Amino acid sequence: MTAYNFAYLDEATKRMLRRAILKAVAIPGYQVPFSSREMPMPYGWGTGGVQVTAACLVPEDTLKVIDQGADDTTNAVSIRKFFQRVADVAVTERTAQASIIQTRHRIPETPLIAGQILVFQVPIPEPLRFLEPREVETRVMHALEDYGLMQVRLYEDIARHGEIARAYAYPVRVEGRYIMDPSPIPKFDNPKLNNSPALQLFGAGRECRIYALPPFTRVESLDFDDYPFSATKAAGQSCALCGSTVSYLDEVITDDAGGRMFVCSDTDYCAARVAAGSTEDAA
Amino acid sequence: MYVAVKGGERAIEHAHDWLAQARRGDMAVPDLGVAQIREQLALAVDRVMAEGSLHDPDLAALALKQARGDVIEAVFLIRAFRTTLPRFGASVPVDTGDMQIIRRISATFKDAPGGQVLGPTFDYTHRLLDFDLADGVAPPPAPEAAASPDPVPHILSHLGEEGLMQPEPAGDAENAQDVPDLTRAPLEFPASRPLRLQALTRADEGFLLSLAYSTQRGYGRNHAFVGELRIGHVRVAAHMPELGFDIEFADILVTECETVNQFQGSKSEPAQFTRGYGLVFGQSERKAISMALVDRALRARELGEDMGDAPAQDEEFVLSHCDNIQSSGFLEHIKLPHYVDFQAELELIRKLRRDAGAVREAAQ
Numbered sequence: 001m002t003a004y005n006f007a008y009l010d011e012a013t014k015r016m017l018r019r020a021i022l023k024a025v026a027i028p029g030y031q032v033p034f035s036s037r038e039m040p041m042p043y044g045w046g047t048g049g050v051q052v053t054a055a056c057l058v059p060e061d062t063l064k065v066i067d068q069g070a071d072d073t074t075n076a077v078s079i080r081k082f083f084q085r086v087a088d089v090a091v092t093e094r095t096a097q098a099s100i101i102q103t104r105h106r107i108p109e110t111p112l113i114a115g116q117i118l119v120f121q122v123p124i125p126e127p128l129r130f131l132e133p134r135e136v137e138t139r140v141m142h143a144l145e146d147y148g149l150m151q152v153r154l155y156e157d158i159a160r161h162g163e164i165a166r167a168y169a170y171p172v173r174v175e176g177r178y179i180m181d182p183s184p185i186p187k188f189d190n191p192k193l194n195n196s197p198a199l200q201l202f203g204a205g206r207e208c209r210i211y212a213l214p215p216f217t218r219v220e221s222l223d224f225d226d227y228p229f230s231a232t233k234a235a236g237q238s239c240a241l242c243g244s245t246v247s248y249l250d251e252v253i254t255d256d257a258g259g260r261m262f263v264c265s266d267t268d269y270c271a272a273r274v275a276a277g278s279t280e281d282a283a
Numbered sequence: 284m285y286v287a288v289k290g291g292e293r294a295i296e297h298a299h300d301w302l303a304q305a306r307r308g309d310m311a312v313p314d315l316g317v318a319q320i321r322e323q324l325a326l327a328v329d330r331v332m333a334e335g336s337l338h339d340p341d342l343a344a345l346a347l348k349q350a351r352g353d354v355i356e357a358v359f360l361i362r363a364f365r366t367t368l369p370r371f372g373a374s375v376p377v378d379t380g381d382m383q384i385i386r387r388i389s390a391t392f393k394d395a396p397g398g399q400v401l402g403p404t405f406d407y408t409h410r411l412l413d414f415d416l417a418d419g420v421a422p423p424p425a426p427e428a429a430a431s432p433d434p435v436p437h438i439l440s441h442l443g444e445e446g447l448m449q450p451e452p453a454g455d456a457e458n459a460q461d462v463p464d465l466t467r468a469p470l471e472f473p474a475s476r477p478l479r480l481q482a483l484t485r486a487d488e489g490f491l492l493s494l495a496y497s498t499q500r501g502y503g504r505n506h507a508f509v510g511e512l513r514i515g516h517v518r519v520a521a522h523m524p525e526l527g528f529d530i531e532f533a534d535i536l537v538t539e540c541e542t543v544n545q546f547q548g549s550k551s552e553p554a555q556f557t558r559g560y561g562l563v564f565g566q567s568e569r570k571a572i573s574m575a576l577v578d579r580a581l582r583a584r585e586l587g588e589d590m591g592d593a594p595a596q597d598e599e600f601v602l603s604h605c606d607n608i609q610s611s612g613f614l615e616h617i618k619l620p621h622y623v624d625f626q627a628e629l630e631l632i633r634k635l636r637r638d639a640g641a642v643r644e645a646a647q
Contacts (some may be wrong), residue, residue: 044616045619047316072291123616165631165635167631168623168627184624189615209469233627235630
């Protein structure tokens with residue numbers, strides 16, 4: 001397809017995106033406004049992630065795209081095909097072989113390494129949005145490090161439910177400064193954000209924001225001394241396919257009599273374990 | 284038996300094939316030409332151009348055909364095409380006073396220089412289904428009059444001469460390049476009026492209509508009269524610095540609405556009429572009037588009016604939610620898989636219920 005530039009976006013747009021990304025890397029956790037473009041897929045379907053990926057891609061890259069941890073979910077297929085078509089880059093399902101991984105809602109189980117870029121699709125980048133709907137207000141709150149409202153909110157959860165009732169998009173604090181929305185990953189994945197050797201980039205297209213975690217950034221999930229954060233997943237279950245007890249599990253309803261099974265949400269991790277003949281616990 | 288979503292790629296391809304077939308419909312019925320859509324569904328084409336922010340009737344008609352008549356989907360196709368086009372520069376401000384009028388009415392003056400021209404309007408038609416149309420009966424030729432060579436000045440300019448109309452800041456042709464561009468810079472608040480108008484002219488017609496209606500019913504009331512509504516062709520020109528003069532490169536149909544609104548005056552300003560402004564591609568008068576009402580409502584702060592909780596007066600609320608490509612994309616994204624988040628919620632709610640049960644048992 002020669003009608004479009006490499007990776008779809010024109011070079012001037014990529015330059016604008018790269019500037020925003022560099023600024024985001026320089027100020028970890030800070031939401032950098034950028035002039036998001038209309039993309040050929042709908043807003044809310046990963047346009048921010050697609051723009052960030054397009055700005056980072058070079059012809060030598062190997063791209064992996066996952067949605068819900070899986071390479072073969074429909075929107076992951078669609079985005080991967082898009083980049084095959086407009087950038088003609090190599091693609092892979094293997095986490096270890098990818099140089100850029102675009103993801104929605106998960107961080108791969110296989111630990112990332114230096115040199116890899118993980119691009120998150122972000123629906124609502126503002127962690128304070130559901131406490132304060134106005135952008136004018138939340139930007140001031142971030143500037144003044146005025147995060148009392150968030151602490152009160154988490155405290156109210158404990159008062160009402162006995163624990164912080166947040167299962168995903170669990171807010172984090174970056175290098176002791178900005179509170180950041182990690183995108184709707186399950187809080188099980190939050191510890192993987194911390195001190196990662198990979199570069200983590202977050203793109204919110206509709207909301208026109210890019211933010212970043214440079215490699216080896218300190219990322220703490222918000223909690224209280226007496227109510228420490230804990231990463232949770234399906235209690236006491238293991239993957240029905242590969243037997244892993246340490247991976248994040250999806251629940252699948254198997255019949256109409258309440259039968260259900262649990263399987264790894266990370267399909268690459270699971271398939272590799274099955275191929276290796278492992279049905280035992282793995283680290 | 285584990286039957287997850289393997290085979291997504293093939294499913295997508297087959298779904299697209301089915302879509303293409305469904306779009307075409309019954310093969311025994313002749314294929315619809317793009318020119319037919321452009322000529323006979325002109326108001327849908329106009330709406331796609333306005334909300335797509337791209338003046339190209341042929342592309343808009345093609346988009347409508349491809350979108351099976353779904354206007355928002357057609358707008359999306361146009362936007363996704365438009366975003367790939369390079370931006371050379373800005374035109375000089377269009378002079379709507381120099382418009383070749385096809386329709387021009389005023390609700391505030393019975394007559395005015397240039398006269399009232401009803402034009403091709405649905406107004407005063409009886410909304411009775413015309414069964415002759417189903418049979419493809421050609422309409423009788425419309426009577427024609429010679430076009431008047433007289434200028435058709437804006438009606439509100441007559442009020443302006445008397446000082447009764449709040450003047451707008453003069454257009455700055457020299458610095459046309461400095462006009463904010465919503466498609467090249469992220470929307471940040473507070474927004475200037477030019478930026479607000481830019482957002483409103485590409486906003487969803489239904490959203491603007493409802494907001495405008497809400498101001499009429501008292502949520503941010505500012506009682507508007509339609510001072511003038513005009514539809515016609517305007518010339519679009521760009522200044523060429525190398526040549527030192529303007530070059531006309533297009534002739535486009537636009538709808539302009541100026542409302543006259545009461546303003547009580549304040550300590551610093553005497554009582555004066557104020558203006559709401561709407562300008563939209565094509566023949567789109569419902570949209571233009573709505574835009575003018577919402578524009579005027581959004582000026583509440585600037586004019587020192589009482590700000591209640593009226594949505595139409597809330598700049599961040601209006602501008603953040605008026606774009607139908609943003610809103611429909613985000614709305615429809617909830618049909619994408621959310622198994623991971625839902626699983627996390629499921630575990631949380633099970634745990635909360637377990638804990639609550641244990642507390643209840645302990646209490647008994």
